Amino acid sequence: MLCIEVLVEEPSAEAALKSLLPKLLGSRARHKIINFGSKSKLLKVLGQRLAAYAARINKGENLRIIVLVDRDQDDCQDLKNKLEVIAVQAGLTTKSNPDAQGQFMVVNRIVIEELESWFIGDIQALRRSFSSLPSISPTSSPFRNPDNGGSWEALHRFLKKHGIYKSSYPKIEAARKIASQMNINENRSPSFQCFKAGIEALLSQENENLN
Incomplete structure (x- = not known):
């Protein structure tokens, strides 16, 4: 079964996703949340972490990654570009930069402006x-x-x-x-809906690969 690992920057995001991911994934994939303790720490080690994921995927592990960070005061496009470059340099395709067949391993998502x-x-x-x-x-x-x-x-x-x-x-x-009380289908935050759409894209891709 597909495993999705979600990299987050702080404990409150981890706490929220412990409730939200089971609602978003159901029985369609396993998941793991990894909290780095701060945005600066996550960004500092992200390249190394993604390179390790690339090695595992190349060995046949059915694994995908979501990187979730707050925008805070950063320029959204600059931050997204930074995440994309780190993933590509680590040898992983992303939803924004898929391979020739449209396949991708990483979804980068930014919460506007905070969780x-x-x-x-x-x-x-x-x-x-x-x-x-x-x-x-x-x-x-x-x-x-x-x-x-x-x-x-x-x-x-x-x-x-x-x-x-x-x-x-x-x-x-x-x-x-x-x-724990959130309805994933009725949230009015565009960044939440973007996060949800990224998960659905990963799951849809997995279903296509199985068929």
């Missing part, structure tokens, strides 16, 4: 997670455009206004709590 954009994109998940929240208008800020930036601060301000996480915002706890 909390995905949570802002699912209003009902927030209300299921925090029963004290009132009805939320999708046209109100920050829900009108989930990927608009300043995600975790915007989410914390909203929750704090309603008596939740009054002092600090516990990113790992919140990620675990909210992600």
Whole structure:
């Protein structure tokens, strides 16, 4: 069975994906999440890590990789290009740079601007997670455009206004709590839908190879 390894930059992304990946993959693939502890650490070792994956794939292992990082203050296109170059230099094809048959081993995805954009994109998940929240208008800020930036601060301000996480915002706890309630088919965050589409592309490619 196909195994998808997802490389993430920090613990809250790992916490969220522990809930989200089973929903996204079902029984179609196995998965493993690898948390590097920081974006700088992930980017520093990514080339070496991907080269090791290339060696394993060349030996016949049915393995694909997703690299998931926050945009933060980076230019999105510059960051994506950097990830693509690292993968190609490691000897791996990507969804943006497939081989002649359209096959690829790596999907690079960027959260715009931070993981909390995905949570802002699912209003009902927030209300299921925090029963004290009132009805939320999708046209109100920050829900009108989930990927608009300043995600975790915007989410914390909203929750704090309603008596939740009054002092600090516990990113790992919140990620675990909210992600467990998310509906993968109704999220309004474009970067979440892009992440989902990348997974579906990997799975579709695997099905074609089996037929």
